[in-house]
Amino acid sequence: MNLQLDRIIYTKIDRILKTYALSAEMVRMIQTSLNADSPTGELFKWVHLTGMSCECTGGDVEAALPGGIGMEFFALAADIFDDIQDKDHDDLPWCRIPEANAINLANCLLMLSFEAIAAIPDDRVYREVCTVLQRMGITASNGQFQEFLYADSQQVSLEQYFDMVRQKSGSITACACKVGAILGNATEPLAELMAEFGLNFGIMNQIRNDLNDFLDFEKKKDFVSNKKTLPYVYLSHTLKGEIAGQFKRLTQCNSGGSQAFGDEEKQQLKQIAVEEGVAQYCTVMFEIYRQKAREILQAIPVPEKQKGKMIKLVE
Amino acid sequence: MNYEGIANLVHECVKNPKIVLAEVKDGKVKSSEFSVIQSVISKDEVSGGTVALEVGPLGTWD
Numbered sequence: 001m002n003l004q005l006d007r008i009i010y011t012k013i014d015r016i017l018k019t020y021a022l023s024a025e026m027v028r029m030i031q032t033s034l035n036a037d038s039p040t041g042e043l044f045k046w047v048h049l050t051g052m053s054c055e056c057t058g059g060d061v062e063a064a065l066p067g068g069i070g071m072e073f074f075a076l077a078a079d080i081f082d083d084i085q086d087k088d089h090d091d092l093p094w095c096r097i098p099e100a101n102a103i104n105l106a107n108c109l110l111m112l113s114f115e116a117i118a119a120i121p122d123d124r125v126y127r128e129v130c131t132v133l134q135r136m137g138i139t140a141s142n143g144q145f146q147e148f149l150y151a152d153s154q155q156v157s158l159e160q161y162f163d164m165v166r167q168k169s170g171s172i173t174a175c176a177c178k179v180g181a182i183l184g185n186a187t188e189p190l191a192e193l194m195a196e197f198g199l200n201f202g203i204m205n206q207i208r209n210d211l212n213d214f215l216d217f218e219k220k221k222d223f224v225s226n227k228k229t230l231p232y233v234y235l236s237h238t239l240k241g242e243i244a245g246q247f248k249r250l251t252q253c254n255s256g257g258s259q260a261f262g263d264e265e266k267q268q269l270k271q272i273a274v275e276e277g278v279a280q281y282c283t284v285m286f287e288i289y290r291q292k293a294r295e296i297l298q299a300i301p302v303p304e305k306q307k308g309k310m311i312k313l314v315e
Numbered sequence: 316m317n318y319e320g321i322a323n324l325v326h327e328c329v330k331n332p333k334i335v336l337a338e339v340k341d342g343k344v345k346s347s348e349f350s351v352i353q354s355v356i357s358k359d360e361v362s363g364g365t366v367a368l369e370v371g372p373l374g375t376w377d
Contacts, residue, residue: 157318159319162318237322238323238326276330280329280355281326284325284352287355291347291351
């Protein structure tokens with residue numbers, strides 16, 4: 001936790017929000033929403049990831065702030081859209097306002113992200129960061145669209161799942177790391193390596209979220225929404241015979257249908273998950289992507305001390 | 316990466332804990348990936364079958 005840097009970030013965000021005379025209610029919603037889903041209380045994780053990448057490539061963390069704040073706004077917009085689409089996280093601020101207001105809030109945050117990066121003083125660097133952010137937005141949207149298509153599909157392969165996650169989640173962390181590297185004046189090959197690290201880091205996060213959310217019936221609706229998460233796709237691929245039939249019947253339960261997904265069904269799903277190795281498989285894939293991320297960091301030609309914070313992320 | 320090969324191998328190990336992992340290794344899974352599978356499965360046996368996915372330093376990225 002870096003209190004001094006967090007104070008600087010607060011000040012800069014405040015300045016951006018005041019620039020356009022946004023309504024007090026809009027400003028309050030944005031300020032409440034930033035960091036709302038941080039379970040440990042750590043603030044501005046996207047600013048810090050961008051800053052770490054900048055430092056890793058030899059830059060100064062303050063130089064990374066326009067890009068980092070841009071990422072913070074963009075990622076929050078993406079989270080809001082995601083929760084609206086998934087109807088998740090009833091406890092978060094944007095889920096407690098009318099859906100139309102939440103969509104509008106997310107739209108505003110997308111625009112604010114470009115406003116934030118407009119503070120980059122060098123025109124060439126500004127254009128480069130803009131391009132990276134735009135491309136990430138397009139890729140992430142495509143990944144999200146894939147996720148919707150897969151929800152309606154009977155069968156999704158593991159290859160398809162990982163391709164979707166690369167686009168949906170991996171692209172955002174890749175973007176933060178690449179933007180940080182660009183703002184650290186990294187060479188193009190080095191910026192690409194940082195992006196690749198970010199990609200693998202993002203996939204690790206998604207695997208862990210998928211596993212932790214699979215049986216979290218209180219807060220998440222992944223299973224009843226037929227969301228093709230890693231546990232779901234793994235079970236679809238590996239189950240055979242009678243147990244496959246049982247799993248299929250469970251997938252056909254939903255909260256509004258004739259066959260309810262009640263306590264008995266939840267227990268059955270939990271039993272299948274335990275007996276068929278869902279946690280083991282997700283852990284294996286998490287570790288494989290962690291190894292990839294570590295290998296990329298090892299290959300980055302900078303002093304060990306400079307990449308220390310990035311190494312800690314994947315230790 | 317052979318996603319299906321990894322999934323099949325992990326599933327085989329979970330369903331048949333007594334198999335010798337080295338004997339079911341085939342060319343479809345890379346050595347580095349196979350080592351990860353070995354490590355996770357052996358931890359699973361030690362912990363009595365309850366593998367927890369650690370939060371660790373990624374906790375701030377939850």
